[in-house]
Amino acid sequence: MSEKRTEIGDLGEFGLIDHIKERVKLSQKSTLKGIGDDTAVIDAGDHVKVVSTDLLLEGVHFDLSYAPLPHVGFKAVAVNVSDIASMNAVPTQITVSIALSNRFSVEAVDALYEGIYAACEHYGVDLVGGDTTASRSGLVISVTAIGEVDKDKVVYRDGAKMNDILCVTGDLGGALVGLQILEREKQVFLANPDMKPELDKYTLVTGRQLKPDARMDIIHELKELGVVPTSMIDVSDGLASEIFHICKGSKVGATIYEDKLPIDKQTFDTAVELNLDPITCVLNGGEDYELLFTISQEDFKKVEKHPDIHFIGHMTKPEEGKFLVTKSGTAVKIKAQGWQHFD
Amino acid sequence: MSEKRTEIGDLGEFGLIDHIKERVKLSQKSTLKGIGDDTAVIDAGDHVKVVSTDLLLEGVHFDLSYAPLPHVGFKAVAVNVSDIASMNAVPTQITVSIALSNRFSVEAVDALYEGIYAACEHYGVDLVGGDTTASRSGLVISVTAIGEVDKDKVVYRDGAKMNDILCVTGDLGGALVGLQILEREKQVFLANPDMKPELDKYTLVTGRQLKPDARMDIIHELKELGVVPTSMIDVSDGLASEIFHICKGSKVGATIYEDKLPIDKQTFDTAVELNLDPITCVLNGGEDYELLFTISQEDFKKVEKHPDIHFIGHMTKPEEGKFLVTKSGTAVKIKAQGWQHFD
Structure with missing residues (x-):
């Protein structure tokens, strides 16, 4: 590794994403859209699957001193469903991974999942998987949402025309x-x-x-x-x-x-x-x-x-x-x- | 919320997963398998998609004092590909989300992604999305892998017969x-x-x-x-x-x-x-x-x-x-x- 040190703040989040994207090589023919829209788009025969993911950290994305755990759970799902919506797709499944420090009890996990289950019911999506692990510093939540839409109905960021x-x-x-x-x-x-x-x-x-x-x-x-x-x-x-x-x-x-x-x-x-x-x-x-x-x-x-x-x-x-x-x-x-x- | 406090250690990781799974309601007909195997299994018309996800935290899952960043990146992909393999499926796409504290430079991110790109090439999977965000305490990596397999070739944990x-x-x-x-x-x-x-x-x-x-x-x-x-x-x-x-x-x-x-x-x-x-x-x-x-x-x-x-x-x-x-x-x-x- 070189001795040079470039701060991530110099690139910013979008700059960092562009920097990562530049080196990506796509080889799967089922990959219809990679990095660069609200979701990835994957061929599934007669329709397409769209996939969105978000990583939420306590102290960065939510503050438990005023955000109740059920709301945090609901929001973690909703923000991913919003990405699915923006592709004109309907969400179908989510996975939820959580990392917890020993500050959190089973009752706290239940409160978090109360919101997750409520969001699943509200949006009609199935919770189908995830990962649970220990954390040394607060709560981390990673949600991946999968949705589907007819091939000719996917809406990207790049289709706007003059006078629209x-x-x-x-x-x-x-x-x-x-x-x-x-x-x-x-x-x-x-x-x-x-x-x-x-x-x-x-x-x-x-x-x-x-x-x-x-x-x-x-x-x-x-x-x-x-x-x-x-x-x-x-x-x-x-x-x-x-x-x-x-x-x-x-x-x-x-x-x-x-x-x-x-x-x-x-x-x-x-x-x-x-x-x-x-x-x-x-x-x-x-x-x-x-x-x-x-x-x-x-x-x-x-x-x-x-x-x-x-x-x-x-x-x-x-x-x-x-x-x-x-x-x-x-x-x-x-x-x-x-x-x-x-x- | 009740006053009761149950430690997560009393349930253990598998107990916690069972506890979460108990309350899950599945409603999508495309959900062929939810929580309880190495991956979720989702109907995709003529084949199925399998989805696996892992959340990895510095200090819990890897120690950067001896694990080089490219190895951490490679392993984060490999462990998810291993879950896809265990369903008898072939991995096709991954998403990678990272949270970074300001200890990490762009050069460090490049070192991490060097391993991620190497794993993508090795397993023939496309990096199609993710999330990048700030962390207050070290590196967090969340990988979701998607794979596919013919409907009649998916292998679950539940098919072993006596004398196999x-x-x-x-x-x-x-x-x-x-x-x-x-x-x-x-x-x-x-x-x-x-x-x-x-x-x-x-x-x-x-x-x-x-x-x-x-x-x-x-x-x-x-x-x-x-x-x-x-x-x-x-x-x-x-x-x-x-x-x-x-x-x-x-x-x-x-x-x-x-x-x-x-x-x-x-x-x-x-x-x-x-x-x-x-x-x-x-x-x-x-x-x-x-x-x-x-x-x-x-x-x-x-x-x-x-x-x-x-x-x-x-x-x-x-x-x-x-x-x-x-x-x-x-x-x-x-x-x-x-x-x-x-x-």
Whole structure:
């Protein structure tokens, strides 16, 4: 090994993934898609299997001082189901591996699995395997989800065309604002354990952070409406970052409109209370687990009345770049600022 | 949650898995096998996909003070391929997730992936996805392997019949003895950093510990010979423990013969040097990653001349129990003593 030392923070998470991907050689003909989308895509004869995996560590991805174990279990499944959804696929099986320090009792494991079983039931997936082992430092959870979809219905990041309409489900920014509230109340509690955390008025945003729901409902509804998006991704790292992924994959630009961006009143009010710009929360808040997708103009009529799909902009020529048109009519360049786990 | 606290050590790893499995409800018709074998088995139309997953933590599963990063990467893949092999399947894709503390540089990640890429090439599998994240305490690796096999060729733990011949590949006990040597030399080095570790005469056993090879060669050869084992498992927790799994799954007993147990000379000599009973190392040493399988009497002729398959005993009625017949002719009850990660 060379003497050189390059910090991982210099590459960032996406840079590290690109660095790993560069050296990968694919040889199996059943591998239809490797690293570079929300899931891998594997040929299974008359359909395809999609595979997604996530690794969650206590102290990095969840804080047990405010996240109840059943919620952690539910979320670990939901974030993977969200990746499956973003391929327009339906989840079928999951494996769950856990590493536990001796701080955790069998009752704690039961509480964690209570959430995992609830998520399995909610999404109709089977828990089919995993690994259990000891840890020297807290809880580690690794979930792999498998889903399936007809071959001609898989949706990648790279199919958006110029003039396609950019759609997003639900509302955005809530999970980030919820996290800020939970962190604030934790600090208050640590400073003075007699203080009761004031969380009652923030249940929507803290719920978005603690127990997100993957939008499988949208996948089923799009199918019923006969709409196959031209591209799709789930909003895990923030809207701006996901728009960059679709634009890069599809070789297009995008223009979005501030007044079309969906934000819940509680998210807006709480952001203001926290001295955060609500639009920045919408653009750069991670962990919303909504779906961002593009549809062709012809499909617009089929979805325009859907109460939970918002039409936030359209795709442009690649050289036109990525812009947000503010309420005052100014076009502002969008910067990608996804979550960076590596400092 | 109740006030009761049950230690995980009271259940043990297998007990914990049974405890989790009890509450699992399966609803997908594509789930052919859930928790309880080396892999899950999922219907894929004209064939089946098998899925295995392992979670490996620094300080629990590997010690970077003597395990080089490329070996750790190779082994993380190999142990999952071994699970795929034990279903009589061929591995096709893997996902690899890693969590890293800032102790690790990009060069260290490259060293780890050097071993992962080498294993991918060696086993002909594609690296198709994963997750990269920060860790606050060392390296965590989670690998999921996917394989495929014809529907009528999947081999489970539960197909062994009375009078079937019990076969094991390669030799056993080396990985455990190798681990003891590595630990001994580490302690010598920690006590006196000027001492050079004496490892030259132990390369076979340390190699068995640091860089095990999944026996895909055997799977391909059995196919060529036209043999489908009646049951199969890989030797990850120790021969005795695996015999118990097959007997429990297949509802049979087993008699094995001490003079038939395969042990390498270096393993034997090193065990003696370490004051370990060589036969105990063979029976209870983990991480050999050889294949243990049963064949019907009719298939014996097809494999009897194979240089690396050893016929160590046969299956009996369940009420006859599990026995080792020693060289002196005494029948000794076998105890299952698999690896217990939870103390």
